[in-house]
Amino acid sequence: MTRSYERNPRYAAVEGAVVSGWAAAAQTLPAGPAVLAVDGPAALDWIAATASLAAALADRDVPARLLDLREYEADWDTVLDRTGDSAGADPYYLPLAQNSLGDLYRALPQVERPAEGLLVVFGPGAALVRHDVLWYADLPKRYAESAIAAGELPVGVNLGRHREPGDLRRLFYADWPMTDAHRDAIAPRIDRWLDLQHPASPASVDGATMRATLAALADGPVRSRPYFNSTPWGGQWAARELGFEPQQGNTALGYELIAPEAGVLVGDGPEAEVELPFQLLCVLHPVEFLGAAVHEEFGTSFPIRYDYLDTVEGGNLSLHLHPRAEYMRTRFGWPYTQHETYYVTATSGDDPRVHLGLQQDADIDLMRKQIVAAIEHGEEADVERFVQSHPSEEGRLYMIPAGTPHASGTGNLVLEISATPYLYSLRFYDWLRKDAQGNSRPLPYEHGFANLDTRRQGEDVVRDLIQEPRTLREGPGWREEVIGALPEMFYEVRRFVIDPEADGAQPAEDDTEGTFHILNISAGDGVVIETADGRTHELVFAETLTVPAAVGAYRIRPLGERPVHMIKSLVS
Numbered sequence: 105m106t107r108s109y110e111r112n113p114r115y116a117a118v119e120g121a122v123v124s125g126w127a128a129a130a131q132t133l134p135a136g137p138a139v140l141a142v143d144g145p146a147a148l149d150w151i152a153a154t155a156s157l158a159a160a161l162a163d164r165d166v167p168a169r170l171l172d173l174r175e176y177e178a179d180w181d182t183v184l185d186r187t188g189d190s191a192g193a194d195p196y197y198l199p200l201a202q203n204s205l206g207d208l209y210r211a212l213p214q215v216e217r218p219a220e221g222l223l224v225v226f227g228p229g230a231a232l233v234r235h236d237v238l239w240y241a242d243l244p245k246r247y248a249e250s251a252i253a254a255g256e257l258p259v260g261v262n263l264g265r266h267r268e269p270g271d272l273r274r275l276f277y278a279d280w281p282m283t284d285a286h287r288d289a290i291a292p293r294i295d296r297w298l299d300l301q302h303p304a305s306p307a308s309v310d311g312a313t314m315r316a317t318l319a320a321l322a323d324g325p326v327r328s329r330p331y332f333n334s335t336p337w338g339g340q341w342a343a344r345e346l347g348f349e350p351q352q353g354n355t356a357l358g359y360e361l362i363a364p365e366a367g368v369l370v371g372d373g374p375e376a377e378v379e380l381p382f383q384l385l386c387v388l389h390p391v392e393f394l395g396a397a398v399h400e401e402f403g404t405s406f407p408i409r410y411d412y413l414d415t416v417e418g419g420n421l422s423l424h425l426h427p428r429a430e431y432m433r434t435r436f437g438w439p440y441t442q443h444e445t446y447y448v449t450a451t452s453g454d455d456p457r458v459h460l461g462l463q464q465d466a467d468i469d470l471m472r473k474q475i476v477a478a479i480e481h482g483e484e485a486d487v488e489r490f491v492q493s494h495p496s497e498e499g500r501l502y503m504i505p506a507g508t509p510h511a512s513g514t515g516n517l518v519l520e521i522s523a524t525p526y527l528y529s530l531r532f533y534d535w536l537r538k539d540a541q542g543n544s545r546p547l548p549y550e551h552g553f554a555n556l557d558t559r560r561q562g563e564d565v566v567r568d569l570i571q572e573p574r575t576l577r578e579g580p581g582w583r584e585e586v587i588g589a590l591p592e593m594f595y596e597v598r599r600f601v602i603d604p605e606a607d608g609a610q611p612a613e614d615d616t617e618g619t620f621h622i623l624n625i626s627a628g629d630g631v632v633i634e635t636a637d638g639r640t641h642e643l644v645f646a647e648t649l650t651v652p653a654a655v656g657a658y659r660i661r662p663l664g665e666r667p668v669h670m671i672k673s674l675v676s
Contacts (some may be wrong), residue, residue, distance in 0.1 A: 106629040113327040120313025130160035137217040141235035142226040147248035167221030183264035188383040196548040197275035198317040198438035205229030241298040260445040288387040299378040321391035325641040328366035339418030358412030360648040395619035395653030406421035409504040419513040422534040423488040444504040444522035456496035456515035464562030503569040507557030581609025600670040604662040612660040621651040628668030
């Protein structure tokens with residue numbers, strides 16, 4: 105019998121083990137005299153964490169003095185000015201911050217080894233201070249994001265203001281880019297990685313084991329840990345079919361593989377596992393993981409993402425589009441833009457729809473007037489007067505190049521296969537909907553109109569963006585189809601159709617040919633991926649898997665007797 109969807113895919117540590125608890129981590133430290141730097145994101149309870157560490161050291165009779173780097177923060181106006189967020193800045197977005205974490209501080213403290221024991225320097229950027237041992241204490245990004253989005257506004261989530269409530273705009277466009285760049289730079293010399301999802305008893309792994317494990321994962325198929333958040337439009341499919349437990353009543357956006365936020369679980373079980381950033385696979389092993397050509401074009405950015413949009417028993421997504429390439433570069437700082445596709449995995453209801461593309465000769469001036477009236481006066485907009493509405497068909501791909509207005513309607517489970525930038529939804533209209541706090545969603549419609557591509561309208565939308573499958577190659581019991589490709593999009597989407605009951609059926613054959621593949625099972629029980637070096641990895645319905653460039657040739661063996669549809673995407 106085929107197993108069910110695995111919400112916590114886990115991989116074994118290499119050349120070491122994951123341990124649990126502050127005592128186990130503290131046991132690895134020298135008795136001193138030495139300086140320990142504990143670096144990590146702003147969104148930790150740093151005071152509680154370092155108090156627990158000091159207590160564990162005291163149990164070893166090792167004295168520890170704590171130095172909170174955050175007490176050296178520059179004043180807030182200076183931080184804003186240094187990160188491009190001073191008076192007159194865009195209220196919705198920021199250019200991605202390129203700053204060093206050192207820009208957060210008036211000056212970094214000059215420290216010396218203590219006469220005895222340990223001096224523990226802690227906080228974001230602690231690695232910038234002279235030290236003998238370097239730890240990185242991490243908390244996955246979803247914790248800070250979900251807390252702010254839920255209106256909890258925890259103190260200390262943002263960089264440079266550890267006594268103030270959190271702000272999503274700063275988190276997305278300033279804090280995360282700065283923290284990620286800093287973490288990536290110090291990854292080769294981290295002595296211990298700590299996962300503080302369970303702060304009373306954190307899991308941790310030594311740096312050498314972390315890097316050996318990532319090296320092994322970069323050569324073979326790997327899944328990241330999925331999760332779903334909740335939004336006002338979210339549905340119920342993932343809760344009902346995959347077993348996710350939504351915190352706020354629905355499963356909306358499913359993070360299958362969004363590289364900047366994704367993690368890979370490493371360890372023997374939930375009692376001792378660390379969630380390592382997926383991005384470190386790209387940083388430490390870019391050629392093996394991404395492929396030489398992809399690395400040359402995109403650096404260490406993993407350029408394709410997979411996520412679910414669940415509106416089954418939910419609502420319509422907002423009508424929005426994504427920035428065109430030049431706008432994305434000059435206004436927001438991303439070197440490539442947010443082309444998307446919707447693959448419809450499942451539908452429900454009488455008439456599920458996908459809103460996509462402009463009507464022929466759409467009156468853009470009238471569209472703007474209706475959008476403004478909706479925002480200012482709560483008047484309903486006539487969306488279908490301007491934007492086409494298409495039947496949502498299971499197994500159909502809808503192409504969404506940057507600048508194209510679109511929205512998934514209610515009753516869809518969409519597998520969104522897109523370029524990795526994902527924080528730039530330039531929204532026009534949100535159906536007059538309110539959030540959990542009774543507030544209207546911010547609608548940066550001027551950005552949207554500045555990026556609206558009016559060149560593709562009417563029948564051109566159907567011809568170009570709702571393509572028919574084209575067989576690329578085939579073998580006994582299987583074929584590989586191209587289901588979506590456009591000249592302006594740097595990736596293409598394909599589909600394997602595998603019939604294990606066909607006469608003379610054989611496993612399908614594929615080869616990365618030097619660039620990573622992403623796979624997802626959209627119908628059927630699943631497959632086993634078998635690599636040339638003897639590794640195997642099961643992939644069942646709704647799961648997503650990365651096949652690194654280094655894998656080369658691999659075989660796709662179906663599970664069960666039902667036909668299997670496996671989605672594949674790659675940089676083309």
